[in-house]
Amino acid sequence: MxxxxxxxxxxxxxxxxxxxxxxxxxxxxxxxxxxxxxxxxxxxxxxxxxxxxxxxxxxxxxxxxxxxxxxxxxxxxxxxxxxxxxxxxxxxxxxxxxxxxxxxxxxxxLEGVANFRDMGGYETTDHHHVRWDVFYRSAAPSGLTQADYALVDTLGIKSVTDLRTQAEQEKQPTHWQGASPAFFASEKPTLPADMTDRTRLATMGEAQARALMEGFYAKMPDYYAPELKALFARLLAHQTPTLTHCTAGKDRTGFASAMILYALGVPEQTILTDYAMSGDLLRAHMTPSFKAAMADQKNGGAMAASPSMRAMLDSDPAYLKAAFDSIKKQYGSVDAYLAQKLDVGPQQLTTLRSLYLD
Structure with a gap:
């Protein structure tokens, strides 16, 4: 197999x-x-x-x-x-x-895409389980091979949320083979300047890089609210199975996936554990397309050979926790953030759980 x-x-x-x-x-x-x-x-x-x-x-x-x-x-x-x-x-x-x-x-x-995984099976606080074969997450699918599509085509993916910047999308476009799902791409032209300053990233130490990552995660709840609001609207409209990805399938995808799991009632500690998989999977399966993305000058590519790369590729739960802490500090709770910024209030949570929990 x-x-x-x-x-x-x-x-x-x-x-x-x-x-x-x-x-x-x-x-x-x-x-x-x-x-x-x-x-x-x-x-x-x-x-x-x-x-x-x-x-x-x-x-x-x-x-x-x-x-x-x-x-x-x-x-x-x-x-x-x-x-x-x-x-x-x-x-x-x-x-x-x-x-x-x-x-x-x-x-x-898969041969050409790392970190492609199913978010199903996780237990919620009230002892239900997230349904399998509904929520997929991955690194950029632009590297999918013909052999990969033989498996991916069986998943029946109906919608794809691409959280990459326009620069990343142009550098590594996805040419989907077979029956194509609906694609929804971020319209952000580039990442924040501090994440793409090649000179700074190349000379940054590991501790500085980790602080930079935590800072980026703290900004994500507001920075990516438009994309996540639209994603949840598609989930409520039952446009699933769905795939969410960025370049590595770790940071932007990690935060989006965390919000989906939280909305379904999965405990925060389980979400942090799921997030922690990405770094290991990326290191174990460095695909050509991901290596190319990391070497791209428009994507902060100078960091690829720097000591800071270890921190940038890591999926330390402290990164995602910085996003949770930022939400709680600004909104009081994750539930309040979901309701106020993403239009996912109590009624929408009930609908999501009726659709996607066993």
Missing amino acids: ILKKTTLALASAMTLVSAAHAQSAAPDAVRAEVTMAPHYTLSWPAGLGPIDIYAAPAPDQSKMTLIRHDVTATSLSLASPLSGRNRAYFYLKPRKGGAGLWVSNRILP
Whole structure:
């Protein structure tokens, strides 16, 4: 199921991500993980007890088929139960009764785009779960290969939110193959000057770069409010599955993804844990298109060879926390920010959760 070129990179990435999860201990009452290197490997908490495992081409109980009965172990490795490049979803049903759990691979194995992942499966504060196969996030999809599209086309993506600047869009345009989704691009010409000052970035130390990143995140809630307001309007209009991306799929995409998860009721600590994956995934899978973006002079490219690059590529939860802190300081709460700046008040939150939670 995985392309040979990406097997080692994705396996390495999953090892790093698993370590990040262990350190952060996101408060999921029931959590399972799925990796694909090269087979599906499922693992789940012993507290589920014996389970029946079903497989399906979509997270839909009407389409699932029983593949393992009365499994007493807490992990299982198996080849894909589906033909072709179709992504498999698994339903873990406790034999003792009670609600089951849909799981799938969070990270999609692509050749030309790093950090492409599904935001589904996360548990909310009231013990629902974000639906799989609805919210995708990634680095710029301009590097998707023909082989990548064989998998991406099966996702049925209807809308793409591009948070890159116009300069980034012009440098690396996305030429979507096959049935094209609706594209919604940011109209910002460039990033703030302090993020693209090549001379300053090239000579900046790591501590300075981290402070710069936290400052940028603190500005994002207002700076990207127009793009996020439009994104939430599309979610409320059910224009999903949807893909949100920037250049690395880490900073602007990380903040947008955090707001989506928060609106759905996912705890802040879980959101910070999800955000922390990006740095590891980017380092494990440096695609040609992402390397080119980092070397582009219009994108602050001189930083690519500087000591500050480590900080700029990192996904330290302190960065995203700076955005949360800025929101709380200015608006009092994230809920107030969603309502006042993004037109996502109590009624809209109820609608989003009815659409996108199991």
